[in-house]
Amino acid sequence: MNSATVGVVIVFVIVAIVVVFAVRTIMRRNAQNAADQxxxxxxxxxxxxxxxxxxxxxxxxxxxxxxxxxxxxxxxxxxxxxxxxxxxxxxxxxxxxxxxxxxxxxxxxxxxxxxxxxxxxxxxxxxxxxxxxxxxxxxxxxxxxxxxxxxxxxxxxxx
Incomplete structure (x- = not known):
């Protein structure tokens, strides 16, 4: 792997982690909203x-x-x-x-x-x-x- 490919993979992993945490936060808030009616x-x-x-x-x-x-x-x-x-x-x-x-x-x-x-x-x-x-x-x-x-x-x- 060259350095450009490694850079792209690192950026992709960081973006994926951010998206996962954002979706998880939204799901928790939706669950809390449902529980609190x-x-x-x-x-x-x-x-x-x-x-x-x-x-x-x-x-x-x-x-x-x-x-x-x-x-x-x-x-x-x-x-x-x-x-x-x-x-x-x-x-x-x-x-x-x-x-x-x-x-x-x-x-x-x-x-x-x-x-x-x-x-x-x-x-x-x-x-x-x-x-x-x-x-x-x-x-x-x-x-x-x-x-x-x-x-x-x-x-x-x-x-």
Whole structure:
């Protein structure tokens, strides 16, 4: 075997190990979601939030923090903007065509705030280089929390 072949084999083995661990992690999380009867989940910058009919779970494992869903309210707020600017490199490389291809600066983020009688959770998602579907998914997750909260809150007796 020559050194190029050995290099390719080493890279292949490393990629295979990474793929095996990624698949194993996904399978464990799916099994944990099934065991906890998770109805919705989302991976935020700070970690996963998982929703069941009766609680919100922060993360995975036995040490995951659990909050009762009754009485919680979830809201989504956005921050940041997309700006375009000309850079010296683009002007040198593209000349007058750089006006048609300005550099895009995207610092948008979504913040999910979950508040309740004894609960306060804040999570963020950076929207840079992500599809519009990410924002919609965060909003759907907030709607699922609000729906589960309304269902879990017992009806107050009418006076």
């Amino acid at each position: 998770v109805i919705a989940s989302f991976q935020f910058n700070e970690g996963a939030l998982r929703l069941t009919e009766s609680e919100i779970i922060e993360g995975y494992g036995e040490d995951a923090t659990r909050h009762p869903v009754a009485g919680l309210t979830a809201t989504v707020e956005d921050s940041g903007s997309v700006n375009r600017r000309l850079t010296a490199t683009r002007m040198l490389l593209l000349g007058p065509f750089s006006l048609a291809a300005p550099k895009k600066l995207d610092d948008r983020e979504l913040f999910l705030t979950i508040e309740g009688p004894a609960t306060g959770i804040l999570r963020s998602v950076t929207l840079k280089d992500k599809s519009a579907a990410t924002g919609a998914a965060v909003r759907r997750f907030a709607m699922a929390i609000n729906t589960a909260s309304r269902v879990a809150v017992p009806e107050s007796p009418e006076s």
